[in-house]
Amino acid sequence: MTQRAFDETFLKRLDALSIVSRKVVTGRAKGERRSFRKGAGVEFQDHRPYVTGDDLRYVDWNIYSRLDRLLLKLYVEEEDLCIHLLVDGSASMGFGQPPKLDYALQVAAALGYIGLTNLERVALGYFSGELTHMLRPRRGRGQIFPLLNFLSGVEAQGPTNLNGCLAGYALRSRVPGIAVVLSDLLDSGGYADGLKALLRRRFEVFLLHVVSEDELQPSLRGDLTLLDAEGGASREVSLDGAALQRYQERLHGHFADVERFCASHRIDYLRTSTAVPFQNLILQHLRRGGFLR
Numbered sequence: 001m002t003q004r005a006f007d008e009t010f011l012k013r014l015d016a017l018s019i020v021s022r023k024v025v026t027g028r029a030k031g032e033r034r035s036f037r038k039g040a041g042v043e044f045q046d047h048r049p050y051v052t053g054d055d056l057r058y059v060d061w062n063i064y065s066r067l068d069r070l071l072l073k074l075y076v077e078e079e080d081l082c083i084h085l086l087v088d089g090s091a092s093m094g095f096g097q098p099p100k101l102d103y104a105l106q107v108a109a110a111l112g113y114i115g116l117t118n119l120e121r122v123a124l125g126y127f128s129g130e131l132t133h134m135l136r137p138r139r140g141r142g143q144i145f146p147l148l149n150f151l152s153g154v155e156a157q158g159p160t161n162l163n164g165c166l167a168g169y170a171l172r173s174r175v176p177g178i179a180v181v182l183s184d185l186l187d188s189g190g191y192a193d194g195l196k197a198l199l200r201r202r203f204e205v206f207l208l209h210v211v212s213e214d215e216l217q218p219s220l221r222g223d224l225t226l227l228d229a230e231g232g233a234s235r236e237v238s239l240d241g242a243a244l245q246r247y248q249e250r251l252h253g254h255f256a257d258v259e260r261f262c263a264s265h266r267i268d269y270l271r272t273s274t275a276v277p278f279q280n281l282i283l284q285h286l287r288r289g290g291f292l293r
Helices: 008-015 061-067 100-117 141-152 162-172 192-200 241-264 278-288
Strands: 033-039 043-049 071-079 082-088 121-127 131-139 178-183 204-211 222-227 234-239 268-273
Touching: 008 100, 008 278, 082 100, 082 162, 100 121, 100 141, 100 178, 100 204, 100 278, 121 141, 121 162, 131 141, 131 162, 162 178, 162 192, 178 192, 192 204, 204 241, 234 241, 241 268, 268 278
Parallel strands: 082 121, 082 178, 178 204, 204 268
Antiparallel strands: 033 071, 043 071, 121 131, 222 234
């Protein structure tokens, strides 16, 4: 994957976007992002009445001398944000046309580009059965090619261990921020504990659930041997109308469970089919959902 994977028109539209954080996440350095919090910072914003316990250093003594009123000066703070792109590279992500992993990598590349052009720090994690590779937080346009080169080496292979890998990343990462998890969520062990581990470490979590159109509307029929892409186990099945109906019921039950979990834990969630052009996902759906502006 190279930067040439995006045409100039698309890159110009990415240049105009930024990633939106629901909450202030303070890093170790001051960045280019304005927080919604007011306090001691660099740009004057407003006044508010003094209340007992406030720091007297921020009293506007000029106003006090003229109006005999104690008012506190408020400032807009500049905050540093780190965007963590966590890509599920397990074997099941290689399914479909286009493969789910290819789609997820394009989305990760676009979000990484947006973050770096806005002088945010961007970190990457790639995992399957274990947390395989991490790219430590970096900043600036000069880091775009290293980010794309990192993503170009990701291949779909191995089993899934969402809980262990996400929890491991949460523990190893020193700088919380926005964690964008890109996964098909096909893990018999579940996903809840891993996402909760990120929340406990003060990450703001956005879950992008990537599914293939072939999973949503299977075209298979008749007597078949199905092979587990990750475990290698095989199963003889007979796919008739009743079996496909049961499949649809379980699939939509799974989707509903994910939606309920995310809503109850204040995790931003979006499910997308690989049939949706990824440019539309970035420029339309993520903007409409408020993740980008």
